[in-house]
Amino acid sequence: MKLTQILVIAIIAVAIGIIFSTLTDAGTYDVFNTAFSNEGKEYHVVGKFNKEKGSIYDPEKDPNRFTFFMVDSMGTEKCVVLHKEKPADFEHAEKVVIIGKAKDDTFHARDILMKCPSKYNDAQAKDPTTTSR
Amino acid sequence: MTEYIGEHYLVGRIGHLFVTLSFGAALLSAWFFFSSVHDDRFKKWARITWFVQVAAVLGTIGTIFYMILNQMYEYQYVWQHSNSVMPLKYIFACFWEGQEGSFLLWSFWNVVLGSVLIRYAKEWEPYIMSVFALVQVFLASMLLGILIGDYRWGSSPFMLVREMQENLDMPWTKMKDYMSLPLFKDGRGLNPLLQNYWMTIHPPTLFLGFASTLVPFAYVIAGLWRKKFSEWIVPALPWTFFSVMVLGTGILMGGAWAYESLSFGGFWAWDPVENASLVPWLTLTAGGHVMLIHKSRKTSLGLAFVLILSTFILVLYSTFLTRSGVLGESSVHAFTDLGMSGQLLLFLFAFMLLAVALFSVRIKDFPKEPAADKIYSREFWMFLGALALALSSFHIGFTTSFPVINKIFGTSFAKLEVRDYNKWQTAFAILITFLISVGQYFRYVDTDMKAFRRKMARSFFLSLAITLTASFFFGWLTFSITVFYTILLFTCTFAVLANLDYFIRVLKGKLDHAGPSIAHIGFGMLLLGAVISTGTSKVISVNYKGSVEMLGSDYSDAENIMMTRNDTLRMGDYLVCYKGKFKEGINIKFEIEYMKKDSLTGSITKEFTLYPFIQLNERMGNAAEPDTRHFLHKDIYTHIKYAEINSLTDTTRSGNYGEPHSNSVLPGDTLFSYNWILIYDGLVKEVDTARYHLGKAELAVAARIRVFDFYKNDTIVFPIYYIQDGIPQVIEAVMPEMGLKVALWKIDPETGKVDISFVEKKTDKNDWIVMKAVIFPGINLLWVGCIIMIIGTVMAVRKRLRTTHGKNG
Numbered sequence: 001m002k003l004t005q006i007l008v009i010a011i012i013a014v015a016i017g018i019i020f021s022t023l024t025d026a027g028t029y030d031v032f033n034t035a036f037s038n039e040g041k042e043y044h045v046v047g048k049f050n051k052e053k054g055s056i057y058d059p060e061k062d063p064n065r066f067t068f069f070m071v072d073s074m075g076t077e078k079c080v081v082l083h084k085e086k087p088a089d090f091e092h093a094e095k096v097v098i099i100g101k102a103k104d105d106t107f108h109a110r111d112i113l114m115k116c117p118s119k120y121n122d123a124q125a126k127d128p129t130t131t132s133r
Numbered sequence: 134m135t136e137y138i139g140e141h142y143l144v145g146r147i148g149h150l151f152v153t154l155s156f157g158a159a160l161l162s163a164w165f166f167f168s169s170v171h172d173d174r175f176k177k178w179a180r181i182t183w184f185v186q187v188a189a190v191l192g193t194i195g196t197i198f199y200m201i202l203n204q205m206y207e208y209q210y211v212w213q214h215s216n217s218v219m220p221l222k223y224i225f226a227c228f229w230e231g232q233e234g235s236f237l238l239w240s241f242w243n244v245v246l247g248s249v250l251i252r253y254a255k256e257w258e259p260y261i262m263s264v265f266a267l268v269q270v271f272l273a274s275m276l277l278g279i280l281i282g283d284y285r286w287g288s289s290p291f292m293l294v295r296e297m298q299e300n301l302d303m304p305w306t307k308m309k310d311y312m313s314l315p316l317f318k319d320g321r322g323l324n325p326l327l328q329n330y331w332m333t334i335h336p337p338t339l340f341l342g343f344a345s346t347l348v349p350f351a352y353v354i355a356g357l358w359r360k361k362f363s364e365w366i367v368p369a370l371p372w373t374f375f376s377v378m379v380l381g382t383g384i385l386m387g388g389a390w391a392y393e394s395l396s397f398g399g400f401w402a403w404d405p406v407e408n409a410s411l412v413p414w415l416t417l418t419a420g421g422h423v424m425l426i427h428k429s430r431k432t433s434l435g436l437a438f439v440l441i442l443s444t445f446i447l448v449l450y451s452t453f454l455t456r457s458g459v460l461g462e463s464s465v466h467a468f469t470d471l472g473m474s475g476q477l478l479l480f481l482f483a484f485m486l487l488a489v490a491l492f493s494v495r496i497k498d499f500p501k502e503p504a505a506d507k508i509y510s511r512e513f514w515m516f517l518g519a520l521a522l523a524l525s526s527f528h529i530g531f532t533t534s535f536p537v538i539n540k541i542f543g544t545s546f547a548k549l550e551v552r553d554y555n556k557w558q559t560a561f562a563i564l565i566t567f568l569i570s571v572g573q574y575f576r577y578v579d580t581d582m583k584a585f586r587r588k589m590a591r592s593f594f595l596s597l598a599i600t601l602t603a604s605f606f607f608g609w610l611t612f613s614i615t616v617f618y619t620i621l622l623f624t625c626t627f628a629v630l631a632n633l634d635y636f637i638r639v640l641k642g643k644l645d646h647a648g649p650s651i652a653h654i655g656f657g658m659l660l661l662g663a664v665i666s667t668g669t670s671k672v673i674s675v676n677y678k679g680s681v682e683m684l685g686s687d688y689s690d691a692e693n694i695m696m697t698r699n700d701t702l703r704m705g706d707y708l709v710c711y712k713g714k715f716k717e718g719i720n721i722k723f724e725i726e727y728m729k730k731d732s733l734t735g736s737i738t739k740e741f742t743l744y745p746f747i748q749l750n751e752r753m754g755n756a757a758e759p760d761t762r763h764f765l766h767k768d769i770y771t772h773i774k775y776a777e778i779n780s781l782t783d784t785t786r787s788g789n790y791g792e793p794h795s796n797s798v799l800p801g802d803t804l805f806s807y808n809w810i811l812i813y814d815g816l817v818k819e820v821d822t823a824r825y826h827l828g829k830a831e832l833a834v835a836a837r838i839r840v841f842d843f844y845k846n847d848t849i850v851f852p853i854y855y856i857q858d859g860i861p862q863v864i865e866a867v868m869p870e871m872g873l874k875v876a877l878w879k880i881d882p883e884t885g886k887v888d889i890s891f892v893e894k895k896t897d898k899n900d901w902i903v904m905k906a907v908i909f910p911g912i913n914l915l916w917v918g919c920i921i922m923i924i925g926t927v928m929a930v931r932k933r934l935r936t937t938h939g940k941n942g
Contacts, residue, residue: 003508011520018528018557025556026535027547044547059695059775063903085693085774085903088747089754099547 027099032076035102045107046097047072049090057086070098070107078102082109089114137295139312140207141200145291148196149278152289155189155240156273158182163266169259170358176259180251183262186269187244193276194237197228197290206317209297210234210290216322226333227323229340232456232473233276233290238337240272242344250348257368260355261348268347271480275473288473325719325750331390335383339410342380343448346417348372349424350445353438354487357495362434366424371933373421373441378926380414385919394758398770398907399667400915403554405460408533409451415526417444419519426512426519429577432502433516440523442488447530449484453477459536509582511575518568525561529554559617562660566624569653570631573639588638592630599626618668625664628657648929655922662915666768673705673769674906693774698900699808701728708737711902714776720758722746723902725771727762745772745904767910775903790874795890797879806893809873810841813889816880820853825864830855836877836887840868852877852889 027044035043047070049055055068066086071077080098087093093114100109165179197210201224206212214227214234228234247265254261278289294317295306305311323332349369356365387407388400401407420440423433454460457474507513532554535546574580574588600623636642636650674694696702696711703709712724722744730737743760750756759772796804800815814837820827827833833855839847850866854877865876872894879888 003513007517007520011524014524015527018524018531021557022528022532022549022553023546025553026532026549029545029547057775059693059901059903060697063693063695063775088757088775092754097547 029097031074032072032078032102032107033074035107036078039102039104042099042101044097044099045070045072046095048095049093050077051091055086055090059085070096078107079105080107080109082112084109084111087112087114136309137207137312138310140293141203141205142293144196144200144205145208145293148193148200148291149289151189151192151196152273152276152278152291155186155193156270156277158186158189159266159269159273162186163263163270166259166263166266170263179259179262179266183247183251183266186266186273187248190237190240190244190269190273193290194228194241197234197237198225201228204320206320207293207295207312208290209292209294212294212317212320214320214323216320218319219322219328222330222333223323223328226327226336229336230323230327230332231290233288235336235340236272236275237290238340239344240269242341243269243272243347246344246348250351254368257352257355257365260358261351264351264354265347268484271483275476284475285472286476325748326395326756329390329394331386331394335386335390338379338386339383342376342383342414343410343452345372345376345379346413346445346448348376349417349420349441350488353441354491357438357491360495360498362495362498362500363427363431366428366437367937370421370424370428371930371937373417373424374926374930374933377414377418377421378923378930380410380417381926382919382923384410384414389916389919393761398772398905399670399909401663403529403549403551405533405536405548406455408529409454412526412530412533413444413447413451415522415529416440416447419522419526420444422515422522423519426515430503430510430512431500432512433519434499434502435496436516436519438492440519442492446481446485446488447526449477449481453481454533454537459540507579509575509580509585511572511577511580514568514572514575518565518572521561521564521568525558525565528557528561559621563617563621563624566621566628566657566660569657570624570627573632573635573650573653588634589631592627592634596623596627596630618664621664622661625657625661629654629661632657644928646932648925648927648932650925652922652925652929655918655920655925658914658918659922660918662911662913662918665911666909666915669910671705671908671910672905673707673908674904675704693903693905695901695903704906705908707740709906711904712742713900714902717746719749720746721749721776723773723776723904725760725904727769743769743771747773747776763913765913767908768912769906769908771904771906773902773904777901790872790892790894793890793892795878795888797886797888799886804889804891806873806891808842808893809871811875811889811891812839812841813837813887814839816887817851820851820855825853825855827853827855827857830857831859832856834877834880836889838866838875838889840871840873840875842871850875854878854880854887 027042029046030043032045032047035041035045050069050071053069055066057066063085064083066082066084068080068082068090069077070080080100082098082100090096095115097113097115098107098109099111099113100107102108159182162179162182162185165175165182169175169179200208200211201215204211204215204217210231210233214230215224219227229238243265247262247269250261250265251258275287276289277287278292279286294300295303295311300306305314308314311317349372352365352369352372356362384407387410391402392400417440420437420443423437423440426433427437453474457477459474532549535548539545570592571589574585600619603622604619632650632653636647636654640647640650672692674692694702694704696709698711698713701708701710706729708728708730710726710728712726714721714723716722723746725743725745727740727743728737729740741762743762745760746758748756748758757773759770761771762769791807794804794806796802798804798813800813802813804811804813817835817837820833820835822828822830822833825833833853835851835853838850838852840850841847848868848871850868852866852875853864855862855864863876863878865874867874873891874893875889875891877887878890881887
């Protein structure tokens with residue numbers, strides 16, 4: 001076989017390898033029920049923070065622990081413990097994505113992504129007769 | 134039509150006219166250039182319409198600047214991005230904050246590049262300019278903002294606020310004097326997070342990078358079109374490496390900005406928008422090198438075509454990704470969907486179709502390639518290098534496209550983790566840097582391997598020695614550095630030394646042909662700096678308190694530490710104290726003092742102070758920005774991870790005085806308060822009676838007390854004790870900044886003892902922060918590497934230009 005042909009095959013093999021490897025490594029978005037049925041496996045869960053239940057962040061005790069309640073897209077609510085500092089704009093987030101594993105009755109998140117109101121969202125243009133910005 | 138008071142209606146109409154003109158002129162120009170291929174008479178009209186288009190684009194830009202500088206807040210674009218209080222450079226830079234402005238920026242660069250090409254492209258002109266003009270048609274269409282049936286084509290930067298979709302039914306739009314309403318007094322201004330000098334240089338550079346990928350693309354199209362399959366390479370080479378240089382610089386600027394100002398905690402986060410700009414750069418660099426191979430050996434033509442065509446297509450794809458909103462949930466750069474995804478896809482597919490169709494039609498006419506490359510030939514190893522770059526690009530491109538894949542296939546793949554990116558990319562980087570090391574020592578066609586090994590030996594063994602020694606000394610292998618990282622460190626060092634060796638021994642230090650060697654040295658250093666600084670970065674704000682549930686090493690993320698004001702904690706080699714916060718404009722700055730304790734004398738010296746801050750931003754949410762201390766061999770990077778919003782704006786030293794402490798002391802005695810050390814020196818009879826209105830006092834005496842702080846600086850205070858009308862009274866010494874009051878109470882003349890009491894404000898429990906401090910060793914290697922790489926690429930481009938002009942006489 002010509003060298004070029006070997007190389008082409010090798011390239012295709014590597015590309016396929018990339019596809020498989022990344023798809024296996026990638027986390028998946030899922031709901032709480034899935035996460036809690038597969039304890040110990042990592043998932044990304046999208047949801048809304050339950051403002052009524054409040055949140056706990058006591059940095060004196062542990063600055064890397066933030067507890068709150070979240071409702072996912074199917075309406076399941078769970079207690080979430082984030083092993084990081086409380087995100088700066090937590091209360092303003094429309095949606096959050098937590099990344100972590102379920103254990104017993106709590107979801108332990110190692111990271112959180114916030115979806116804040118769109119940067120360019122002027123639809124809440126506010127009343128121009130009163131606001132100056 | 135209602136006449137609105139204060140509204141500059143005409144300006145917007147003129148601007149819109151310019152856009153429409155640029156669209157029409159570009160369309161005509163494309164048609165004329167296309168026709169001029171077979172009929173030279175069209176050339177004159179092609180050029181005229183091109184320059185009409187140029188004028189129209191410049192007119193559009195000029196109109197917007199006119200509107201901005203004249204504070205016409207009745208226009209949505211001006212209102213949204215500009216205001217009257219920003220420094221001039223941001224009023225200028227806000228032009229490209231919005232999508233419309235950045236499209237215009239891209240269009241502007243095409244105008245520059247295209248006009249230069251008309252001058253220098255010679256017989257390639259009609260072909261190349263057809264492509265250029267066509268691109269301009271698409272870009273202009275993004276700005277039209279006209280309604281055709283149900284669909285709005287483009288987003289016009291000349292919309293009045295009252296014409297915006299969401300405001301159409303609002304009652305105030307019918308008011309004649311709506312401009313006197315508070316909303317229009319001033320604009321919103323540039324997002325405070327973007328009010329940074331990088332905003333003035335990063336976007337223009339990056340967009341010139343994107344725009345310039347069109348030049349080699351157009352040359353490939355032209356080459357395929359004319360069936361001149363090799364002749365396009367020589368004129369296209371300088372442009373290709375120009376694009377490599379500019380786009381690379383633009384990307385690196387983004388990294389520098391992120392490191393300096395943002396809280397990524399680094400210079401590269403594998404964020405989708407970052408990746409989207411890196412992917413075409415990789416294929417472009419690969420393509421450029423394959424073009425070099427073809428120039429020398431007439432092989433690998435197909436690959437050159439594929440890589441260069443892919444580059445511009447990938448730029449269009451990345452435009453789609455970042456502007457369509459599809460990346461919404463996975464990127465910090467997420468733009469909102471302006472409803473232009475359809476047009477962006479059309480743009481992308483049109484050029485994909487052009488490239489694929491032309492390539493397929495011409496492939497049967499490709500010239501026969503000479504005998505297959507020998508393994509020990511330079512072109513074979515360069516070819517491998519190009520493949521490695523292309524695969525790296527594929528990996529990044531594929532994973533960044535997960536949101537698109539999810540949309541198409543209904544899957545739910547989440548964004549890939551940084552560690553998973555690094556897994557593959559480290560492997561590619563090892564391969565690429567290794568090839569950079571050995572590539573130049575191979576000769577074209579074939580190499581004498583004995584001579585090769587001899588030449589390479591010196592730099593190979595030196596690199597090996599350095600890597601092993603450094604690993605041992607710095608204990609790199611005890612960090613989370615794996616074998617792979619160490620191999621990468623070796624190959625990067627090898628790349629630097631091998632190219633340096635080549636420059637010195639083979640090129641004999643002559644700068645003429647040194648461009649590539651220097652660029653490679655820069656690239657090696659850049660990667661070396663990146664690997665060392667991230668691989669050996671150490672979080673020194675390690676938190677020893679708090680429970681951690683061991684669900685995996687990711688979950689012991691004890692990287693943040695909490696500090697109350699005046700708390701001093703040990704972090705790494707330093708003692709760090711949070712001194713307090715103060716407001717500066719829209720920023721709340723936090724004073725973090727770094728001190729070192731001399732182990733012999735025990736004295737504490739202040740090394741430096743950092744001021745990480747939080748920018749108050751109602752629109753976007755408060756943003757924390759770091760402060761970094763730069764040393765030659767490392768950076769200490771500090772930033773605030775969390776602070777109580779309520780207490781942010783309250784910067785006074787609040788809190789109440791605590792309970793008084795009273796002690797009976799003799800001269801020389803020491804008293805300890807929560808924050809201070811007080812030494813009573815003795816009584817002082819000379820009291821400034823006039824100042825304290827003690828003229829009528831029978832007796833007045835003061836105590837001399839030295840108050841010491843942590844650094845053994847002292848303040849001397851004199852609390853007073855006096856007797857007036859037979860009644861003993863005191864005048865306290867009050868130090869409000871220290872939160873301390875000291876008083877002299879009783880004097881016992883027999884024993885010589887006096888009573889000293891003090892009250893102080895203890896540490897304000899509400900003033901605390903959660904912060905993270907990281908050491909990035911060797912990061913200056915990264916920045917120096919960037920600069921060297923840019924210099925080397927500039928040199929290479931200049932050499933190419935000299936060669937091209939030399940060949941053409």
